[in-house]
Amino acid sequence: MSEQNARVSTARPMFLDLNGRRLFTLQIVPTGPITGALLYLPPFAEEMNRCRSHVVSQARALAARGYHTLILDPYGTGESEGEITDADWDAWRLDALEAARWLVAETSAPLTLWGIRTGALLAAELVASGDTPPLQQVLFWQPVLDGKLFLNQHLRLRIAAQMFTEGEKETGDTLRNRLNAGETLEIAGYPLTGRLAGQLGSLRMDASVEHLAQVPVCWLEVVAKAGQALALPSRKLIDTLGEAGGRVHVESVACPMIWQLHERAEAPQLETATLALLDTVAGAIQ
Amino acid sequence: MSATETPIVIECDGAELIGMMHVPAEIKTRGVVAIVAGGPQYRGGVGRLQVQLARQLAAAGTPVLRFDYRGLGDSEGTFRGFQDVEPDLRAAIDAFLSRVPQMKEVVLWGGCDAAAAIMINAWKYPAVTGLMVGNPWVHTEETGDAVTVKHHYAKRIRDKDFWLKLLRGQYNPFPALLTIGRALWARARKRLSAHKASAGGPAQRDERHLPFVTRMRLGMSRFGGDVLLLMSGRSLVSKEFDELVGSDASWQQAMATPRHLARHDMPDADQTYSSVASRREVIAIARQWLHDPHASLNASQTQE
Numbered sequence: 001m002s003e004q005n006a007r008v009s010t011a012r013p014m015f016l017d018l019n020g021r022r023l024f025t026l027q028i029v030p031t032g033p034i035t036g037a038l039l040y041l042p043p044f045a046e047e048m049n050r051c052r053s054h055v056v057s058q059a060r061a062l063a064a065r066g067y068h069t070l071i072l073d074p075y076g077t078g079e080s081e082g083e084i085t086d087a088d089w090d091a092w093r094l095d096a097l098e099a100a101r102w103l104v105a106e107t108s109a110p111l112t113l114w115g116i117r118t119g120a121l122l123a124a125e126l127v128a129s130g131d132t133p134p135l136q137q138v139l140f141w142q143p144v145l146d147g148k149l150f151l152n153q154h155l156r157l158r159i160a161a162q163m164f165t166e167g168e169k170e171t172g173d174t175l176r177n178r179l180n181a182g183e184t185l186e187i188a189g190y191p192l193t194g195r196l197a198g199q200l201g202s203l204r205m206d207a208s209v210e211h212l213a214q215v216p217v218c219w220l221e222v223v224a225k226a227g228q229a230l231a232l233p234s235r236k237l238i239d240t241l242g243e244a245g246g247r248v249h250v251e252s253v254a255c256p257m258i259w260q261l262h263e264r265a266e267a268p269q270l271e272t273a274t275l276a277l278l279d280t281v282a283g284a285i286q
Numbered sequence: 287m288s289a290t291e292t293p294i295v296i297e298c299d300g301a302e303l304i305g306m307m308h309v310p311a312e313i314k315t316r317g318v319v320a321i322v323a324g325g326p327q328y329r330g331g332v333g334r335l336q337v338q339l340a341r342q343l344a345a346a347g348t349p350v351l352r353f354d355y356r357g358l359g360d361s362e363g364t365f366r367g368f369q370d371v372e373p374d375l376r377a378a379i380d381a382f383l384s385r386v387p388q389m390k391e392v393v394l395w396g397g398c399d400a401a402a403a404i405m406i407n408a409w410k411y412p413a414v415t416g417l418m419v420g421n422p423w424v425h426t427e428e429t430g431d432a433v434t435v436k437h438h439y440a441k442r443i444r445d446k447d448f449w450l451k452l453l454r455g456q457y458n459p460f461p462a463l464l465t466i467g468r469a470l471w472a473r474a475r476k477r478l479s480a481h482k483a484s485a486g487g488p489a490q491r492d493e494r495h496l497p498f499v500t501r502m503r504l505g506m507s508r509f510g511g512d513v514l515l516l517m518s519g520r521s522l523v524s525k526e527f528d529e530l531v532g533s534d535a536s537w538q539q540a541m542a543t544p545r546h547l548a549r550h551d552m553p554d555a556d557q558t559y560s561s562v563a564s565r566r567e568v569i570a571i572a573r574q575w576l577h578d579p580h581a582s583l584n585a586s587q588t589q590e
Contacts, residue, residue: 011295011360013294026304050331051326053365060362078330079291079293079330186562262326
């Protein structure tokens, strides 16, 4: 009695040596012909953990469409070498670029960059670098648009945790000052260095508009109710991209925010919407 | 000491499970097979506890396999929850033993509902001679209510804000009263039926229909290896487990079955050891225990 009636993918977990760093990758390889190469860039800290099973399940569904997905654990995260305290955004970008090149060499297929949350910011930076192999499209799930805002929300996790403990209560300002002074702070179980905080805080999606307008963008966001409009900052940026000549395919789904769940939840709408978006781009190209 | 890290794919009933093996150059202890708690997790998650644990244990001579069971994290298949992972654990243990043939015995490690899964199933695998379990999940409405009443409402009743809210009509007392009432009723019912309590009935039938807490107790009553209990002070789950064992003779009997039981309490840790300090302590205690399960555990050795 087999779980799989007809296997569409096989899993290939392996380490890659990229820029002298030993990085873990999980590749989901189609059993049929490979028609696309997809590099997945995860969100930050605990968000990476929370959405993992959804990501891999999505990759398996994409394998049926011919996508060979490479899921990358950035340096100092997941199964990769190093500690998060030694991680550095510039190194993450260089490693992602190398992973993209490796994947395209391995598959000889057109490349898609897929980023969730801050992973989308990383994907946008790769696009803006102009150094990637030719891109079929980029795929964003709930992209973070402003690193500064993201950092503030991240710091709030530490402040919220102090509500349940005795002792001194910190504020966003005191935490930012300590990070600016180069201190490392523990936020929700993950050490955050002043260096990485500074890098995260300086990221902006709109810095990459000019280059993002050159590739099809599939943009997926979670909303509270079906049919609800995207958040205002997203709509603004999508408009800006359109004005710059970009092709943005937008889809919103009403499902749990899988990158911050504490209980397990299914989100099949995300998977269906993602497949539909990629099909739209494929249809538009043919 | 150097150790190798090798990712593996384990086949379980047609599904591909993803795992990572850490194998030291010189094996000094039993191996460890680690599973993560259910829910939205994978083996690299919650501050990389499992990754750091495996790397540090392997550096001290312990082979470790960490893996995601079906539907969890990177692994394929339908998620069926911690109550139904017997074949997954078996597949992982077998794969580990066959790849590291000089290792003959393994210890299972998991927290929360992974601890529950381990306690249910450990006795079924001949190679498993030890368990490291953290804050075992035994939540039922009945035990949960007892713990909530004892630790939450008892505290709130002394809290000025609580009374002010109550007096101003901002606090709806009915959920709390309902919880307290349910707990009292359960206690009364238990006393009444105490003389009827069975010791578990004939063993080794198909027990999958039984409540999982009963299956945990039956599992422990058949496990003859060593056990290390890691309990967090800031976890209601761990209090619920203590409450259960403390109030139930058949549980006390079950927990007396293993040949050796060690316990380590971490007052400042939470359910998932989510701080850097508590992760460091878990790793240090696990390392001590693996090298000598009968020695007294010493948290002061956890300072690095």
